[in-house]
Amino acid sequence: MKNRLEELRRARGLNQEELARALRVSRQTIGSLENGRYNPSITLAFRIARYFGLSIEEVFIYEDEQD
Amino acid sequence: MKTNRTRLWYLGYAACAVLLLLIAFADFPRSVDIGLACAFGAVFGVSYVELWYDKQVKKDENFEIELEDERNVQIKYRAGYLASGIDMALFGLATVVFIIMGYALPAIVTGVMLAAQPVILIVASNVIEKKI
Numbered sequence: 001m002k003n004r005l006e007e008l009r010r011a012r013g014l015n016q017e018e019l020a021r022a023l024r025v026s027r028q029t030i031g032s033l034e035n036g037r038y039n040p041s042i043t044l045a046f047r048i049a050r051y052f053g054l055s056i057e058e059v060f061i062y063e064d065e066q067d
Numbered sequence: 068m069k070t071n072r073t074r075l076w077y078l079g080y081a082a083c084a085v086l087l088l089l090i091a092f093a094d095f096p097r098s099v100d101i102g103l104a105c106a107f108g109a110v111f112g113v114s115y116v117e118l119w120y121d122k123q124v125k126k127d128e129n130f131e132i133e134l135e136d137e138r139n140v141q142i143k144y145r146a147g148y149l150a151s152g153i154d155m156a157l158f159g160l161a162t163v164v165f166i167i168m169g170y171a172l173p174a175i176v177t178g179v180m181l182a183a184q185p186v187i188l189i190v191a192s193n194v195i196e197k198k199i
Contacts, residue, residue: 020132021129021132024132024135025132025136025137025138026129026132026133026136026138026139028136028138029136029137029138029139032138038138040137041137043137044137
């Protein structure tokens with residue numbers, strides 16, 4: 001699953017550490033999310049979307065494996 | 068200021084001191100002393116870990132976040148799953164080695180432990196299944 005996390009974070013002028021603190025996750029989790037190595041739980045996805053004032057679909061791009 | 072929770076674990080240390088005094092000076096049978104020693108170990112261990120946890124939370128604001136971080140939790144689960152698989156392979160290897168060397172009792176013990184793994188897995192799955 002792709003996401004716009006890095007783009008949104010940079011637009012807010014935040015570094016990974018600051019975003020991690022705001023979302024109460026580790027900095028490594030933010031790094032993994034941005035690299036697409038880790039897909040968040042639905043709860044974290046909601047928290048991220050709400051933090052940026054967007055819907056989940058605007059942050060995370062779900063692509064069917066067959067696409 | 069110490070929280071009630073922290074005070075409780077300091078009470079654990081006090082209970083440990085009482086248990087030690089009982090083991091040392093009370094004239095209980097050996098089996099009771101062993102039981103008290105086990106209780107001492109358990110209470111001391113839990114109290115120490117809980118107090119250490121409280122200190123870490125106060126010392127490092129990221130400690131609790133790191134501990135509850137969902138990716139870290141997933142890493143822990145996956146590592147546990149992997150470790151369990153490796154344990155089973157090692158038990159299997161140990162059982163074969165014991166059989167080859169003619170050690171019947173150790174072979175039975177490791178063999179039973181190996182055979183119990185799938186049963187434990189099924190029971191644990193059923194328990195967890197009811198919770199989620």
